[in-house]
Amino acid sequence: MTDATVMYPRKPKRIKGRSIAIIVFLTMAAMFFCVPLYVLIVTSFKEMDQIREGAMFSLPTTWTLEAWHFAWFEACSGLSCSGLKTGFWNSVVILIPSLIASIALSMVTGYALALWDVKWAGPFLFILFLCAFVPFQIIMYPLIRLTVTMGIYGSITAIAFVHTVLAMPVLTLIFRNFYKDIPPELIKAAIMDSGSFWRIFVEIILPMSGNILIVVLILQITSIWNDYLIGVTFGGLGTKPMTVHLANMVTVSTGTVSYNVNMAAALLTAIPPLVIYFVLGKFFVQGIAAGAIKG
Amino acid sequence: MPQVSFEHIVKRFGGVTVLDGLDLAVEDGDFLVLLGPSGCGKTTLLNLLAGLLDVTSGRIMIGDRDVTELDPKDRGLAMVFQSYALYPTKTVEGNLRFGLSARKLPKSEADARVQWASDLLQLTPLMRRKPSELSGGQRQRVAIGRALVKHADVLLFDEPLSNLDAKLRTEMRLEIKKLHDTLKPTVVYVTHDQIEAMTMATKIAIMNGGEIQQFGTPDEVYENPQNLFVAGFIGSPAMNLTDGRFAVHDGAPNAVFPDGTRIDLSAYPFKSSPKDGDAIAVGMRPEHFELDAPGALPGHTAFDLRVRMVERTGSDALISLDFADDQLFVRAEPDRAAKTRAGETVPVHYPTAKLNLFDAREGRRL
Numbered sequence: 001m002t003d004a005t006v007m008y009p010r011k012p013k014r015i016k017g018r019s020i021a022i023i024v025f026l027t028m029a030a031m032f033f034c035v036p037l038y039v040l041i042v043t044s045f046k047e048m049d050q051i052r053e054g055a056m057f058s059l060p061t062t063w064t065l066e067a068w069h070f071a072w073f074e075a076c077s078g079l080s081c082s083g084l085k086t087g088f089w090n091s092v093v094i095l096i097p098s099l100i101a102s103i104a105l106s107m108v109t110g111y112a113l114a115l116w117d118v119k120w121a122g123p124f125l126f127i128l129f130l131c132a133f134v135p136f137q138i139i140m141y142p143l144i145r146l147t148v149t150m151g152i153y154g155s156i157t158a159i160a161f162v163h164t165v166l167a168m169p170v171l172t173l174i175f176r177n178f179y180k181d182i183p184p185e186l187i188k189a190a191i192m193d194s195g196s197f198w199r200i201f202v203e204i205i206l207p208m209s210g211n212i213l214i215v216v217l218i219l220q221i222t223s224i225w226n227d228y229l230i231g232v233t234f235g236g237l238g239t240k241p242m243t244v245h246l247a248n249m250v251t252v253s254t255g256t257v258s259y260n261v262n263m264a265a266a267l268l269t270a271i272p273p274l275v276i277y278f279v280l281g282k283f284f285v286q287g288i289a290a291g292a293i294k295g
Numbered sequence: 296m297p298q299v300s301f302e303h304i305v306k307r308f309g310g311v312t313v314l315d316g317l318d319l320a321v322e323d324g325d326f327l328v329l330l331g332p333s334g335c336g337k338t339t340l341l342n343l344l345a346g347l348l349d350v351t352s353g354r355i356m357i358g359d360r361d362v363t364e365l366d367p368k369d370r371g372l373a374m375v376f377q378s379y380a381l382y383p384t385k386t387v388e389g390n391l392r393f394g395l396s397a398r399k400l401p402k403s404e405a406d407a408r409v410q411w412a413s414d415l416l417q418l419t420p421l422m423r424r425k426p427s428e429l430s431g432g433q434r435q436r437v438a439i440g441r442a443l444v445k446h447a448d449v450l451l452f453d454e455p456l457s458n459l460d461a462k463l464r465t466e467m468r469l470e471i472k473k474l475h476d477t478l479k480p481t482v483v484y485v486t487h488d489q490i491e492a493m494t495m496a497t498k499i500a501i502m503n504g505g506e507i508q509q510f511g512t513p514d515e516v517y518e519n520p521q522n523l524f525v526a527g528f529i530g531s532p533a534m535n536l537t538d539g540r541f542a543v544h545d546g547a548p549n550a551v552f553p554d555g556t557r558i559d560l561s562a563y564p565f566k567s568s569p570k571d572g573d574a575i576a577v578g579m580r581p582e583h584f585e586l587d588a589p590g591a592l593p594g595h596t597a598f599d600l601r602v603r604m605v606e607r608t609g610s611d612a613l614i615s616l617d618f619a620d621d622q623l624f625v626r627a628e629p630d631r632a633a634k635t636r637a638g639e640t641v642p643v644h645y646p647t648a649k650l651n652l653f654d655a656r657e658g659r660r661l
């Protein structure tokens with residue numbers, strides 16, 4: 001590899017008209033995200049006095065973490081004034097069980113549908129496919145009734161349960177399609193070797209699922225963390241996720257609007273998915289690029 | 296006692312009947328090759344035996360056990376697949392062990408078997424590698440090792456060599472043959488490569504259209520094809536099959552061709568005698584022809600035929616000759632072929648006893 005690059009250095013390409021157009025377009029697109037982000041970040045480090053002067057784009061005269069501290073520990077959401085941290089921990093407690101449950105269930109279901117003789121697999125897949133397109137709003141009320149009947153409405157369990165239920169169709173289809181590409185002879189060999197559904201899953205299939213797991217993990221973490229509607233609907237007083245706390249904080253503030261605190265709170269809420277992207281992003285791209293199961 | 300027997304096996308996929316009342320028995324220690332054109336149901340038959348497919352009706356016996364309803368794992372079989380089907384995330388050793396750990400063997404016994412297989416197949420230096428780090432031949436050896444460690448009574452192979460290049464295929468063919476000679480397992484081996492079939496098999500079953508066309512030793516099948524399909528299928532270059540009529544001339548049986556050419560069939564060992572005027576097909580193997588015989592040979596039919604074309608294939612040559620509005624291919628030594636020119640006439644002799652006569656309508660051997 002390196003030899004080749006030494007021997008045949010690539011000529012730097014001249015920039016043509018078309019490339020310029022693309023670069024200009026991409027720059028503009030990036031600005032759409034970057035400018036608000038910039039304002040968000042600098043504002044969160046400013047003091048209110050400076051913010052009142054206007055000049056959105058100026059850097060803070062004195063950098064301070066006060067707004068961050070306030071947002072995390074003291075900001076009021078509704079009646080309780082214990083900061084975002086309550087919401088953060090609620091979100092974590094919602095995220096983990098719904099993540100585990102939704103992925104584990106859909107993975108095994110997808111594996112069974114793809115590689116084993118399941119009676120009615122065809123109709124079942126069709127129904128899953130339909131379910132994947134039913135908007136949440138339509139089944140919201142039945143789900144509320146259901147959780148009330150189950151006696152979990154208003155608890156973190158309810159939120160996690162709803163997340164799991166809603167993610168199942170799409171995730172199952174994703175896993176099923178991934179496993180469908182495993183060569184049939186491989187599963188035949190495994191069936192002759194072991195014949196056990198779980199053994200084959202744990203020893204052969206699970207180790208082959210790395211790529212797709214990363215993709216699904218990112219998908220799920222982002223969607224569960226960023227969810228608002230399910231949190232608002234199914235969460236009780238003390239059990240609402242971080243996004244709901246954030247929204248309450250930003251929308252219902254009496255007196256002057258503390259822009260710096262709001263910005264800090266928004267950033268705090270956005271950090272976890274960002275961290276996930278940075279940690280798993282590389283694998284994510286690999287996972288999407290490769291359906292890679294090569295013998 | 297037959298080791299494996301198929302009793303009146305019917306297999307349908309939806310409305311398509313792939314196997315229709317098939318009977319076949321394999322003796323203990325036999326190396327049975329299932330040979331047939333693509334789509335004739337070889338893989339299906341193997342998968343039925345392995346339990347990877349369910350029979351529509353019929354019974355499969357292994358030894359004196361009826362295994363028709365048993366799970367694949369419990370049938371005492373091991374299988375080697377065309378695509379190797381190694382577990383990609385396991386090492387070579389892991390691949391060998393997976394089938395053993397599922398059988399709950401004591402650790403010492405499992406270790407011993409893995410050691411034995413890796414020695415036998417020279418896998419020892421590869422044990423820590425993943426399948427993706429192996430060559431095609433090495434992967435195939437691992438696949439065979441994975442089957443051998445299970446000490447199964449019956450080994451199944453589904454075209455195990457067809458993904459290998461010609462040289463490697465020859466090597467692996469010998470290796471598998473050697474394994475069979477030393478370990479003496481019962482083998483059912485699917486291929487559509489005739490050379491594999493002829494060199495490795497102790498028994499060949501020729502399949503077509505979901506039926507066994509002929510079952511016998513390689514020599515029997517080659518020398519005594521029971522019907523037109525087998526005659527045309529076995530042998531490379533293929534047997535010359537020429538259409539003609541059966542006729543009795545002066546009390547002697549004759550084959551008469553459309554252009555008037557005649558072969559006296561007095562020396563042919565008829566199994567059943569056709570009627571005067573019946574349509575027949577006459578089969579002659581390219582390698583049974585005698586070129587340049589000095590005068591008439593006893594028991595042979597002599598022709599003088601015009602050369603159409605000479606084809607050299609390296610170690611051999613094929614001369615094609617005009618015969619009865621058709622052509623005959625004759626195998627010749629390369630030296631002899633080099634002297635032959637298209638357009639000249641050569642004398643050829645064919646031993647009458649080695650003719651193959653078939654009823655042209657039913658395809659049955661006469």
Ligand SMILES: Nc1ncnc2c1ncn2[C@@H]1O[C@H](COP(=O)(O)OP(=O)(O)OP(=O)(O)O)[C@@H](O)[C@H]1O
Pocket residue numbers: 308311313331332333334335336337338339340487
């Ligand atoms: N699952 C299936 N559903 C429907 N038809 C099938 C199925 N599997 C096989 N067939 C049909 O059964 C016939 C026999 O298939 P099989 O795979 O046994 O052929 P084969 O002799 O192994 O051919 P090849 O030499 O190409 O491997 C084919 O016509 C095939 O189309």
Ligand SMILES: [Mg+2]
Pocket residue numbers: 337338339
């Ligand atoms: Mg096949």
